Amino acid sequence: MNDKTSYGFTTTILHSDRQKDIEHGSVHKPVHTSVLFGYKDARDLAQVFQGKQSGYRYGRQGNPTVAALEDKITKMEGGASTITFATGMAAIGAVFQALLRQGDHVVSSRFLFGNTNSLWQTAKSQGIELSLVDATDVANVEAVLTPATRLVFVETIANPRTQIADLKRIGALCRERGILFVVDNTMASPYLFQPKSVHAGLVINSLTKSIAGHGNVLGGAITDTGLFDWSAYPNIADNFRKQASAQQGMAQIRAKGLRDFGATLSPDAAHQIAVGAETLALRMERECANALALAQMLEADPRVAAVYYPGLPSHPQHKLATDLFRAYGALLSLELKPEIDCFDYLNRLKLAINATHLGDTRTLVIPVAHTIFFEMGAIQRAEMGIADSLIRISVGIEDTQDLLSDFAAALSA
Numbered sequence: 001m002n003d004k005t006s007y008g009f010t011t012t013i014l015h016s017d018r019q020k021d022i023e024h025g026s027v028h029k030p031v032h033t034s035v036l037f038g039y040k041d042a043r044d045l046a047q048v049f050q051g052k053q054s055g056y057r058y059g060r061q062g063n064p065t066v067a068a069l070e071d072k073i074t075k076m077e078g079g080a081s082t083i084t085f086a087t088g089m090a091a092i093g094a095v096f097q098a099l100l101r102q103g104d105h106v107v108s109s110r111f112l113f114g115n116t117n118s119l120w121q122t123a124k125s126q127g128i129e130l131s132l133v134d135a136t137d138v139a140n141v142e143a144v145l146t147p148a149t150r151l152v153f154v155e156t157i158a159n160p161r162t163q164i165a166d167l168k169r170i171g172a173l174c175r176e177r178g179i180l181f182v183v184d185n186t187m188a189s190p191y192l193f194q195p196k197s198v199h200a201g202l203v204i205n206s207l208t209k210s211i212a213g214h215g216n217v218l219g220g221a222i223t224d225t226g227l228f229d230w231s232a233y234p235n236i237a238d239n240f241r242k243q244a245s246a247q248q249g250m251a252q253i254r255a256k257g258l259r260d261f262g263a264t265l266s267p268d269a270a271h272q273i274a275v276g277a278e279t280l281a282l283r284m285e286r287e288c289a290n291a292l293a294l295a296q297m298l299e300a301d302p303r304v305a306a307v308y309y310p311g312l313p314s315h316p317q318h319k320l321a322t323d324l325f326r327a328y329g330a331l332l333s334l335e336l337k338p339e340i341d342c343f344d345y346l347n348r349l350k351l352a353i354n355a356t357h358l359g360d361t362r363t364l365v366i367p368v369a370h371t372i373f374f375e376m377g378a379i380q381r382a383e384m385g386i387a388d389s390l391i392r393i394s395v396g397i398e399d400t401q402d403l404l405s406d407f408a409a410a411l412s413a
C-alpha cells in the first residue's frame, strides 16, 4: 500500500485509513467518542495548545475518526487539507464567518442552492457587498469585480436547472487577480470533477449528498486545494500569520469557523459518511447512466416541454460538461406540457419518492417552485429560470428499466 503513489479513485478511498496504523489492526477507523484527550506530560499538553506539537485537544476542534474522514476527502479532491462540519451549510457558513469582514465584496453565481442564497442575504445584511451574477459567462463575473472583491463563489452544476458555471475561465480570472475562488462541488462530487483542476482555492462539499449517499447522515467539508496564496489575503488575523502561509487560511477557518461557531461533525456521523464514501464512484456511475437514459427518454416525449440535463446536446453547456466532467451528473429537471399538472404527474410515480434531498441511492422528485425555492419568491425564481411546473429529479441507483417504466407510465396515465 505504501510504495505506489497514484492509485485510482476507489482504491485510494478504500485503503486510505490503512496508510496510517489503525488501532488493533482494525480495518475501519474506529469511532472515537471521547471529547477530551489526556496527556501524561503536562508540557506536551502545552505544546499541543501552542501548535508546536500535533495532537488532539477537545472534540469540537478535531477527533481521530473525523480526521480520518477529512484525510479521505482531501484525497478525493486532490487537495492539501480538509475541515469537516456538521452540515454542508455549516461549511459554507464558516467561509463567510472566518474569511469575510464588513465592507468586503463577494461575487456569487445567482444559480444557487436556496439556503446558500439565503445565507448570502444574511451576509449582505451584516455589511458584505454582494453581486449575484449569471456565472455561466466569465464576463459577468469580471464586470462586477472591485478592489474589495474577496471571493468568487459558484456551484459546479447548479440546482435545479443544471447550469454549469464558466469554471475554467472564472478560475483563470481569479488566479490573475489574486481572488479566492470557492467552488461548491456538491452536485458533481469529486468523482466527476475536481475543482482544483480549474484553480479553485477552496472546495465545498455537502457530505450529506453523494459522498455519504445513503440519506442517513448530515455533514459538510471545506477542502483547501493548496493553490491559493494566503499570504496575500487581507483578512488573516495576526495570530494565524505566524503559521506557514500555506496553512493560514485553514488555521483561521478551523479556529474562527469551526471552533468558535461549533458546528462540529460528530465521530458517529464521520464514520457513516466514510462507509458511504467507499462506493461513491460505483453509485455515481450508475446514477449518471440512469440520469442520461431518463433525460433522453423524456426529451423525446412530446408531452414533455423541456428537459435540463448537461448530458443532452441541447444543454447550453453540454460541451463544457463533456470537457470537464467524467459524466454528466445525477440531477435533471423537466417541465411538462401545460395539459399535465405537475402534482398529478408526481403522484402517479410509483418508485420515485416525493422528497427533497439529492445524491441519494433512491430516485427523488420535487416540484421546486412550490417547495425548496418557494421562500425566495416569484421574481428571483424567474431570474433563476425556475418555472412553476419545474420538476427536479435526483436519480438513484434503481435498475434502469424500472426507472424508465415508472416515468413513462406516469406520463401515459
Ligand SMILES: *Cc1c(COP(=O)(O)O)cnc(C)c1O
Residues within 6 Å of the ligand: 087, 088, 089, 090, 113, 116, 155, 159, 184, 186, 187, 206, 207, 208, 209, 218, 219, 220
Ligand atoms: C445540500 C446542499 C448544500 C447544503 O448541504 P447540507 O449538508 O444539507 O447542509 C450546499 N450546497 C449544495 C449544492 C447542496 O446541494
